Amino acid sequence: MTSLFPTTRRTAPADRTRPSTTPGDHVSTPSSDVALDVRALKKIYEGAGRQVEAVRDLTFSVARGELVCIVGPSGAGKTTLLRGIAGLLPLTSGEVVLDGARVTGPPAGMAVVFQEYGRSLFPWLTVRQNVELPLKEKGLKKAERREKVEAALEAVGLADSGDAHPWQLSGGMQQRVAIARAVAYEPSVLLMDEPFAAVDAQTRADLEDLVRTLWHRLGVTVLFVTHDIEEAVYLGQRVLVLSNRPTVILEDVTVDLPDVRDQLETRSTARFAELRHHVYELVQKAKKGYRPDGEAV
Amino acid sequence: MATTTAPAGAVASPRRPVLSGRTRDVALGGLGLLCVVVVLQILPALGVADPTYLPSSTDIGAALGRLVTEPEFWTAFGQTLRGWAIGLAVAMAAGVAAGVLIGSVPLLRALTASTVEFLRPIPSVALIPLVVLVYGSQPQSALILVVYASFWQVLVQVLYGVADVDPVVRDTARSYRFSRLTVLRQVVWPTALPYVVTGFRLAAAVALILEITAELVIGVPGLGQRIGVSQSSGAVATTYALVVVVGVIGVAVNVLARQVERRVLRWHPSIRRELP
Ligand SMILES: Nc1ncnc2c1ncn2[C@@H]1O[C@H](COP(=O)(O)OP(=O)(O)OP(=O)(O)O)[C@@H](O)[C@H]1O
Ligand SMILES: [Mg+2]
Numbered sequence: 001m002t003s004l005f006p007t008t009r010r011t012a013p014a015d016r017t018r019p020s021t022t023p024g025d026h027v028s029t030p031s032s033d034v035a036l037d038v039r040a041l042k043k044i045y046e047g048a049g050r051q052v053e054a055v056r057d058l059t060f061s062v063a064r065g066e067l068v069c070i071v072g073p074s075g076a077g078k079t080t081l082l083r084g085i086a087g088l089l090p091l092t093s094g095e096v097v098l099d100g101a102r103v104t105g106p107p108a109g110m111a112v113v114f115q116e117y118g119r120s121l122f123p124w125l126t127v128r129q130n131v132e133l134p135l136k137e138k139g140l141k142k143a144e145r146r147e148k149v150e151a152a153l154e155a156v157g158l159a160d161s162g163d164a165h166p167w168q169l170s171g172g173m174q175q176r177v178a179i180a181r182a183v184a185y186e187p188s189v190l191l192m193d194e195p196f197a198a199v200d201a202q203t204r205a206d207l208e209d210l211v212r213t214l215w216h217r218l219g220v221t222v223l224f225v226t227h228d229i230e231e232a233v234y235l236g237q238r239v240l241v242l243s244n245r246p247t248v249i250l251e252d253v254t255v256d257l258p259d260v261r262d263q264l265e266t267r268s269t270a271r272f273a274e275l276r277h278h279v280y281e282l283v284q285k286a287k288k289g290y291r292p293d294g295e296a297v
Numbered sequence: 298m299a300t301t302t303a304p305a306g307a308v309a310s311p312r313r314p315v316l317s318g319r320t321r322d323v324a325l326g327g328l329g330l331l332c333v334v335v336v337l338q339i340l341p342a343l344g345v346a347d348p349t350y351l352p353s354s355t356d357i358g359a360a361l362g363r364l365v366t367e368p369e370f371w372t373a374f375g376q377t378l379r380g381w382a383i384g385l386a387v388a389m390a391a392g393v394a395a396g397v398l399i400g401s402v403p404l405l406r407a408l409t410a411s412t413v414e415f416l417r418p419i420p421s422v423a424l425i426p427l428v429v430l431v432y433g434s435q436p437q438s439a440l441i442l443v444v445y446a447s448f449w450q451v452l453v454q455v456l457y458g459v460a461d462v463d464p465v466v467r468d469t470a471r472s473y474r475f476s477r478l479t480v481l482r483q484v485v486w487p488t489a490l491p492y493v494v495t496g497f498r499l500a501a502a503v504a505l506i507l508e509i510t511a512e513l514v515i516g517v518p519g520l521g522q523r524i525g526v527s528q529s530s531g532a533v534a535t536t537y538a539l540v541v542v543v544g545v546i547g548v549a550v551n552v553l554a555r556q557v558e559r560r561v562l563r564w565h566p567s568i569r570r571e572l573p
Contacts, residue, residue, distance in 0.1 A: 088468050105471075112472045119465040124487040124564045133483060134473040165564055185473065 035064040035189060035221040036085065041094035043080050054080040056246035058094070064188075067215050067222040069232035071279065072242030072250075073287045078225045079115060081247075082191050085223065086112050098189065107189075111182035115193040115225075117175045121166040128153070128162035131181045138185070152184035156210060172199040175207065183214055189221045196231070205263050208235055212261060229283060233257075233275045234266060241282040243291050250282055250292055352534040360534035361541060370523070374542070377508055377519035380436055381550075384443030385497075385504040392448050392500070393493060396455025401485065406456075417453065421446035421507050422514075429515055436518070439511035446507045447500035454499070458492025459485055491565050498554040505547055 038060050045052040054077040062068050072078055083089040085096050087106040096103040098110070111134075114120040121130050128149055135145045153159050156176035166174050175195060182190055192211070196204045208231060215222050226232050232239045239253040255275055257266060266272055338354040340346045352360075364370045399405045421442045428438040462485060470484050512521025520539055527535040 083468070086468075086472050088471060106474055108474065110472065112469075114465055114469065116465045119463050120469045122466065122483070122487070124490075125483075133479075134475075137473060137475050137479055167564075 033064050034061050035066070035099060036062040036223070037097040038081075038085065039095050039097065041081065041084055041096065042092045043077070043084060043089065044092045053246040055084070057248050058242075060240060060249060060252060062221055062223060065219050065221055066238070067212070067224065067236055068238045068240060069236035070223065070225045070240045070242065071227060071229055071232045071283060072247065073244045073283065074227060076242045076244055076286070077247040078242065079193055081242075082112070082193050082223065082225055086110060086191055088112075109188040111185045111187035111190050113175075113178050113182050113190070113192040113195045115195075115197070117178040117195065118166070118171065121174060121177055121181075123165060123167050126163050126165055127158065127169070127177050130166065130177060131184050134181060134185050148184045148186070149180075152180040155183060155214065156180045157206075172203040172207070175199060176210075179207070179210070179214075183218070186218065187220060189223070190215075191223045191225075193225045194227060195224075197227070204231075209261075209263065211235060229279045230267070230276055233272060233279060234261060234263075239275075239279055241279060241286065243286045244289060248292060250286055250290070253279055253282075349533065352537060356534040357537045357541065360532075360538040364535065364538050364542070373518065373520050373523045376436070377512065377521065377543075378546070380439050380443065380511075380517070380519060381501075381504050381508045384440050384508065385447055385501055387440070388444045388447035388500055388504065389451055389497060391444070392451025392496060393455055396452050397459060397481070397485065397489070399452075400456050400459025400489075401481070413449075413452070413456075417449045422510060425511075425514060434516040434518075438515050439508055439517040439519070442511050443504045443507045447504040450500040450503055451493070451496040454492040454496030455489055458489030461492070462488045491562055494554070494558045494561060497557065498551065501550045501554050502547065505543075505550060509543055 038058055041055055041058040043053075043055040045054055058081060070078055070081070080089065084091050085098075085103065087096075087103045087110075098107050101107070122133070125133065131149045131152055132145050135148060140148070149162075150159065153162055156179055158173060158176055158180060161169060161173065161177075166177060169177065175198070179192075179195065182192075196207050199207065211222070211224070212235060214220075224232075224235055226235075233255055236255050239255060241250040241253060242248070243250045253275065257269070257271060257275070334354045337351070337357070341348040341351055341353045348356075399409050424442060424445060425438075428441050432438040432441070466484055466488070470480050475483065508519065509521040509524075511517045512519040512523075513525050514521075516522050516525070520543055524536055524539045524543075527533075527539060
């Protein structure tokens with residue numbers, strides 16, 4: 001499959017070299033190339049007399065086939081945002097619109113790779129059964145399932161481990177199983193929550209390239225949460241930088257790096273360094289409590 | 298202990314246990330049993346215990362040898378086992394069904410919580426007058442006591458098990474849009490299974506105790522009733538021999554339950570093994 005490079009739908013000025021902020025850009029009418037629209041999402045956790053305003057006001061949209069990274073300080077509400085988009089969390093206010101339909105529960109055609117990937121695999125099933133189960137649930141025939149499972153395991157380099165149980169694998173391998181499961185499902189939107197937090201640098205680089213390869217091959221819309229700034233810049237077409245809690249978008253940074261990325265080449269370009277620097281500063285600011293509208297925390 | 302039985306092995310590889318864990322446990326268990334037998338043999342001989350009330354091991358052994366040739370013994374043996382198995386099966390089925398249902402429906406869980414806590418501590422033997430009134434010394438009396446006692450063991454375990462589903466697993470199942478039935482079969486049941494097996498093990502032991510109690514106290518036909526009869530007719534050695542048989546059944550039940558555990562929980566952290 002050829003790669004998709006939809007133009008990012010942004011109302012930002014033509015100045016493409018300077019990253020800019022686009023909060024409140026949600027008034028624009030949804031167009032057909034928008035896969036995901038997050039509108040004024042707000043989430044306040046209530047529990048035992050304690051209220052936590054995790055997410056205050058998040059508005060952004062993601063074009064079909066786009067790869068968007070989300071960075072922000074720990075506890076900023078990245079997981080909360082992803083769970084909201086995945087329909088796993090009742091929102092306090094605001095809405096998530098997927099392909100023109102409002103998300104009220106887990107939508108079809110969406111796959112989530114959870115932050116706690118080890119716990120998201122079923123230990124009583126083998127690797128192959130783990131990948132196969134969602135396909136079974138989707139109603140695919142046995143032959144078709146087998147084919148997709150093998151292809152997905154092959155893609156993540158686990159063709160030999162199909163009969164093992166997840167707990168017999170290393171952390172990085174488990175993570176790849178979770179990715180294989182999501183990929184085999186052939187979602188139109190893939191959400192990934194800090195998927196590489198627990199793997200070593202080399203595996204991480206491999207997995208990053210794997211995500212980009214799969215993204216190219218499947219034309220899937222990807223939302224990728226990470227706390228690693230370099231990773232966000234390396235992977236994404238855009239990087240959304242979140243403020244600290246209560247969370248708003250600090251800046252929507254366009255990553256204008258060439259589409260073919262290479263761990264060594266790309267990371268050593270001047271533009272990469274600039275973007276990295278810029279996002280780094282933003283995250284530092286976010287940690288110190290800086291907010292785009294200058295409001296007090 | 299183990300080093301005394303195989304000192305050469307201990308010298309050859311001091312870092313490894315001489316016997317594997319299980320073999321060693323069995324060996325130690327056997328040794329403990331042997332000690333009991335020896336003490337039982339010595340005590341009456343030394344005159345420490347009155348042989349009228351505590352016959353020696355050899356006397357008990359002889360009585361046991363006589364027992365196993367009597368067809369009535371085997372009839373009683375079968376009656377006890379049947380009562381135990383039926384009661385356990387009913388309790389398991391009812392406990393698992395009720396546990397999964399109550400555990401999966403939060404409203405039911407809240408509704409039944411206090412009832413369960415009220416009924417559970419009632420000892421089964423407190424129901425003896427009631428069942429005697431209704432069924433006398435028929436097997437149904439024992440059945441009710443057995444089912445009542447073991448049902449709670451199973452129910453409580455299953456409730457814990459159903460509640461133990463990992464939130465991340467639950468979210469995973471939801472996000473892949475698993476149907477209710479799939480969640481039950483592929484998520485809730487495997488999660489609860491270790492608890493079900495524990496419930497089975499506890500219930501199996503309790504069921505045996507209640508079966509014997511019912512036979513002994515109410516006179517429901519079985520080994521317990523035979524214990525009562527031998528005791529009142531002064532056949533002390535036979536009484537002890539029957540007690541030994543009951544004990545052996547208890548051990549066998551436990552071993553069986555452990556085997557079941559091992560089979561169904563290959564994936565569980567307590568059983569997990571490395572790749573072959
Ligand atoms: N179930 C919950 N109940 C109450 N508060 C919660 C709950 N889940 C998250 N929070 C709070 O919401 C805030 C955001 O949490 P969230 O997990 O979304 O952060 P995050 O950005 O994913 O952090 P990290 O990078 O560490 O994973 C935190 O302050 C957290 O304490
Ligand atoms: Mg998180």
